[in-house]
Amino acid sequence: MNMIRGKQQKSEVEPEELASNTGRQIRLHGCIYKIRKMKGFAFVLLRTKREVLQCVYTPEKADFPLEQLKEESAVIITAEVIAEERSRTGYDLHLISVEILSEPEMESPIVINNKIVDTSIEKLLDYRPVTLRNEKQRDIFKIQEGIVCGFRQFLRKEHFTEIHTPKIVQSGAEGGANIFHLDYFGETAYLAQSPQFYKQMMVGVFERVFEIGPVFRAEKHDTSRHLNEYTSVDFEMGFIRSFYDVMEMETAMLHSAMLYLKENCAPELTRLNVSLPRTEEIPSIRFHEAKEWIANEYNRKIKDFDDFEPEEEKLLSRLVEEKTGSEFIFVTHYPSKKRPFYAMDSSEHANETESFDLLFRGLEVTTGGQRIHNYAQQAAKMERLHMDRDLFDSYLMMHRCGMPPHGGLGLGLERFTARLLGLENVRLACLFPRDINRLLP
């Protein structure tokens, strides 16, 4: 028997360690991103875990011919670290020798090593395994990781427990037709549209819970803002006094995440030229007031009194930004008929709910609200909606056995990322998007 001792052999330096190795000869690995031949020398850009490093090849210093290097080869270089102001990272790596670990079998079918991958969105997605190697493409997902880390760090600090709930379910939480069917050992099952029922149940256990995981919507929309599978950031909290507590919590979470990005994703934010939104405070407005405001300001007729048209969301965001400077706006008190059966109805107006959406730069990124915690109240609402209570036995078990007042929200990670980075299509904020026409890669 051998013994594995959890030690990594460190014969190479990390890209973060260049500063402390100035003037020294180091070994470092990466993939060759781009070779730029100049007069008498060449720049060799090396893609490492996070940064693209600038190497300099000169025939005088290197013990190998430049022709040995191919773009997308995986290599270990030996090089001297030279401080160089003009280099983006502040250092050049003067190549001495190279060990080639692997070589591509063909050139990339699409040019990926320019500033921008200059192609259609369809091609960008078709060739995802290679187009994601583009520096700015991968920056999107490093920032997305930062958003998730920021959210998670905040929620844990606020005593939320992270949970994992099933994605194969016997009944959908959101209702409607937009649910995927599944053959489950001869029975019909569904893919979860949200972790709604489960996170509510877990409020009875841990009081505050969150989950960041996939949800599935069989919507046939083929728009720039819909995905059929997306990552939902869900939290749910007990002992709220009203859904305003949920909005306060979301505001603090967003603010905390923006600070996290500032501290931890500065290189990516700079490369993508992102300006982070102000999140110290977010205005809120009632749904019907917002509808009227938009109608008055833009001289539009209200067609749908129960929901926004996409155009109205954009116009509202514009109005709010003009008036308050905020790129976010909470819209509250949505009509009951547009909200699911577990939404708590307003005590003031029977047709409204204690709920909200959050719009960010013209697009809804969050839906949330207070839920019904009282069994009699939930049973009565289901009766009014002609729902079969027997199908929701285990969900209603929690109400019957006692639940604190509670509420929560779901935030679409890809939508939020796309809005934050100014991407015109939500697919661009998803590594491998699923839409009505796309199952690959």
Place this chain on the structure above:
Amino acid sequence: MNMIRGKQQKSEVEPEELASNTGRQIRLHGCIYKIRKMKGFAFVLLRTKREVLQCVYTPEKADFPLEQLKEESAVIITAEVIAEERSRTGYDLHLISVEILSEPEMESPIVINNKIVDTSIEKLLDYRPVTLRNEKQRDIFKIQEGIVCGFRQFLRKEHFTEIHTPKIVQSGAEGGANIFHLDYFGETAYLAQSPQFYKQMMVGVFERVFEIGPVFRAEKHDTSRHLNEYTSVDFEMGFIRSFYDVMEMETAMLHSAMLYLKENCAPELTRLNVSLPRTEEIPSIRFHEAKEWIANEYNRKIKDFDDFEPEEEKLLSRLVEEKTGSEFIFVTHYPSKKRPFYAMDSSEHANETESFDLLFRGLEVTTGGQRIHNYAQQAAKMERLHMDRDLFDSYLMMHRCGMPPHGGLGLGLERFTARLLGLENVRLACLFPRDINRLLP
């Protein structure tokens, strides 16, 4: 418009803040877990986010009759904090008044507020929304959260990027019959058995990636160690010299997670009486040597030369622990025919792979290994296996366009949790398990 400023009104104290409030009158919320009537007074146990607190009711001090309190009511208490050695948390809360926020409509169908929920596993799972409220039941999942946090903290420190990959896929990575079918807008799609293809693709992008998310296996096994949906901890890393690098990384990850638990989950570990395993080093043994060792030591005939029987995994773990004191054992060089098509074959023995499993207390909890990164080699292996390469076009694109040598692993979170906590059935380490007979709750 109102302004939401991300502020929580704090008129109550957190359970962690009792020490700094000794002798003071405080407000604090929770659910009434248990009422124990004594002579002339009563203990009222209050379930809060993480701890169950002991409150003392006396008619002299309280301004309300004890009968107002019901188990599973959600309440805000006003009480005096008294240091009390005999109380588990070190403090008693002497009740002064109570605000009742909600009451249950019925008693729990099962007794949940004793030390143990004394019932069958089937009932325990049927009544999950309430049985999880039991103190020790929820401790399991607080520790599971700790495991995940420990893993994640370690992986981020080691420069892994966290990713989110699709669960609806066009082809399965593991092959075989154990894959769920799905109707995707008239096309057949599948539920991902693992993020294998995607995490490999992402090695080409970020070099080191991980994902902690659901995977789906349509296995018809109805055993104590199988789930049809489970949480997989997957990581994949580039620039490895052999699969031993992956095993070193896992050993370090496990060690780091155990330290995390010690620091962050002490109350739960104590209540569940868990002894953490030693993880400073883990022995490794070749598969065929392990088979022979077990056969010799226990006088067993080898029936299956390509895989372990479950009994053999237990016997091997026992032998290894006797000999080395380790409750973990890496088994390496599994036969090629039992490993998927992307597994790198051994250069020494054509029938073996550069792969490993990790057994923990008698059960496999991890499968990992080096993957084929060279296109010609992967294509040749697929040909040998009579696979249709066209179906794997986008997967093979990464090989063709160049990939560093790489490998990784998948660890079953529920299995690992169950082994760590000494739970006899993996279902007990899953909030809402899915098995061949269970889709609810």
